[in-house]
Amino acid sequence: MNRTAKDMAEFLSSITQDYTNLKCGNCATNKCTYWCEKCDSYLCVTCSDNIHSQKILQNHAVVPSNQKPSSNICSDHPDEKLKLWCVTCEILVCRDCLLFKHKDHVYTSLQDIAQETKLKIKLSLQPIRENLEKTASKIHSIIEEQHQHYEATTLEIDETFQQLYTSLESRKIKLMEQLNEYRGKEKSLLERYQADINEQLKAIQAREALVQQIFNNNDSIQIMKMRKTLVDYDQTIDQQY
Template sequence: MAAARDPYIEELRDLVSCSICLDHYEDPRILPCSHTFCFKCIQQCALNNGSFQCPFRDDSTVNTRDIYQLPINRAAKDMVELASKMSMFSLNPEQQQVKCDNCDQQRAVHWCEKCSSHYCDSCTKSVHSIKTLQSHSVVPLAEKASVFCTEHSDEKIKYWCARCQLPVCRDCLLFKHKDHQCISIQDAATRAKTELQVVLQDIDKREQQLGLELFEVNGIIEQQHATYRRAHSEIKKRFYAQHRSLEEEEKCIKKK
């Protein structure tokens, strides 16, 4: 029994998931340390603790009053929208109510393409324990949406409608999407992967740019600190020199 999982899909899921709420980003904000979290997660932590400290322990802390100034991570926001178009986040209500085709009692959690059947966890193991069925490709029910059309449940998705930004089947091409520009799902997947790579490259560039800007800002801060220390030292020297001068004048006046 082989569970089919696309490594690109898994990677994209990880990239668009907040490390605090473990859900996909909502209003992603980027910290000075380049890590990204949902604004609501940052806000909640800041309200509870008085400030938000990056959970990756990189000493990046943002005061509550400053969290509203954190910039939006537009690359992450674009990836969330791309992932949403690929229907990666959740099942629709109809899929959630599907029962196991074998026992007709438990809720189905897997789909076997070879058997063309839905299975609960228990039946998945028992049915595919038979040696001749162990080579079947079994996927989580959440991934069936990327295999079969939501409008024509018996038809596999083979095309992508560029106009509607939706996966479609052969019947969709003949009727609802008849005059729309459609390409094969393989070509659409290739384009999506290319777009994802471009987004990832953009993230790398932005991260490098932010790193350079942070380095420059730290340099400016250090220069300001050095200027402050020099000024403070000079003021102290002049103060003590003036103080000694006044003491000497006082002694001279007393001698007279």
């Protein structure tokens, strides 16, 4: 495709004159904008307006510079028009050219070769256009397939992550239930243990008060009588906690 575009650009460039840098034939300063056949000159806007403002020159046919008609006068024989095509040299010639420089060369009429050339160009462009149309159609199909693939993949990703989210959310709920159940059991056990400790603290405080009272009485006999009870109680508490 790039090669085709390049070839066409080169072809157009070869048959099209570059008017962008041509200067006005009158002032030789401004870029040309028009071509006047009668004046036989390229003119800028200002010069064209000034020259053709004169009534005698207002009938001149002025056209944009890029629409200048091709010259059909033979450069070698200014009195003759180019009406023939030299097949041997592949150039336009006049009748006088066939008598001298192009004598005995194969030639044909300009109309015939022009018609043949138009047909060749048309036939050569047709397969290029058809190939480009086929390529454009293929690219369009690829774009459509890519879009469908993108949509399908996007949907698949969304569904997959939705499934993962649902699965993870379900797992989260189950784990939280297990955690809350474990926490409830642990909390209940610790609360019972704490209540038991509090009861034991109350008992210890009462026993300390009793022992302190015995100690305050300074009754050695009473102390020794309660010795075993006090010691056994202390050992029991130590073993429990």
